[in-house]
Amino acid sequence: MDYRISEPVVGPRPEDALPDSVTTAVKVVVVGGFGVGKTTLVGSVSEIRPLTTEETMTQASAGVDDIAGIERKSETTVAMDFGRITLSDELVLYVFGTPGQQRFWFLWDGLFEGALGAVVLIDARRLEDSFDVMGRLEERGVPFIVAINAFPDAPSYPVADLRESLDIPDAVPVVDCDARERSSSRDGLLTLVRYLYALTTTTSEPR
Template identity: 55%
Template sequence: MSVDRHSVKLVVAGGLGAGKTTFVGGVSEIPPLTTEEVMTQAGAAVDDVTGVDQKNHTTVALDFGRITIAPDVVLYLFGTPGQDRFWFMWDELTQGAIGAIVLVDTRRLNTSFAAVDYFERRETSFVVAVNRFYGECPYTELEIRAALKLSDAVPLVWCDARDRATTKQALIHLVRHAMSSLTKSE
């Protein structure tokens, strides 16, 4: 007997160096497709790596992964590039997605503003996932919400993009939030 499968498209977005590729790769049940390239001197003039100076590779198109959450439900994850010069791809990558995770690096909070704005303007369900690099975050939830000007309706969760359990929890929060938003609009 075959099982009818339902696929769900989700987006993982955020600024340069926020951990999107790590997030998608860490939770994917298949080897992720990545389009990482070496950062070159030519990009130094346009890619702000302040705070992530050790970064030497960057996504230039997308990351892709898959996770089965039930026998009949598969999540397809699309990670966006973080640099301003690749934002033209976001419309294609987000088309058909039920929601997004905006991955936030509190060392570079300002790189998250554009992603939050993108999903707010398009009225796309999203959650903010604070990537706790090295298990720490110097800010409280209230401070992060205030800095990002998040409404109380936007869930804020904590994760470590390298940790499968916390990334799965962030995805669960997103799916629940997106589903509740869909049922409210019907």
């Protein structure tokens, strides 16, 4: 067979290089139920082309992934999303998105290794999906903030009610977010970073 190299091998793009000033890299995870907007958030916020492993939903997940209310979604993330955002001259965040469905929990061990914290992304139309995710983060001792993703027909609960129904500790920040907006997604990540920083500088327990 005749093999020819038709394209030069493409190396990293110059814009993907980290500035020399960066001294700290922090790994964080975006986690949440099916279709809450994890891939959207990582994609909107990432300054490098995000890595996303999406696979068309098959019959295998029919009835397992509940698509009531999100009928147009035909893809679900099988493994993870990955992106990067430079928050200051010195600080870069590596953002991993991972599914919250219980059948993907086997991925969590590797993915959370070295992660300083998590954003729990929530669709207010399906609050119940986030219980398991937050419970599991608490078990693992991973600090997290909660971001309510803005879906047009989602009920808008007062934050106090959300805290109560989801049993979110007072110290844990709860923010609104539009995962499609870079600045909003960035604000969500900044909230997490500030919270993590506050945890390291206070003596009190986070919950």
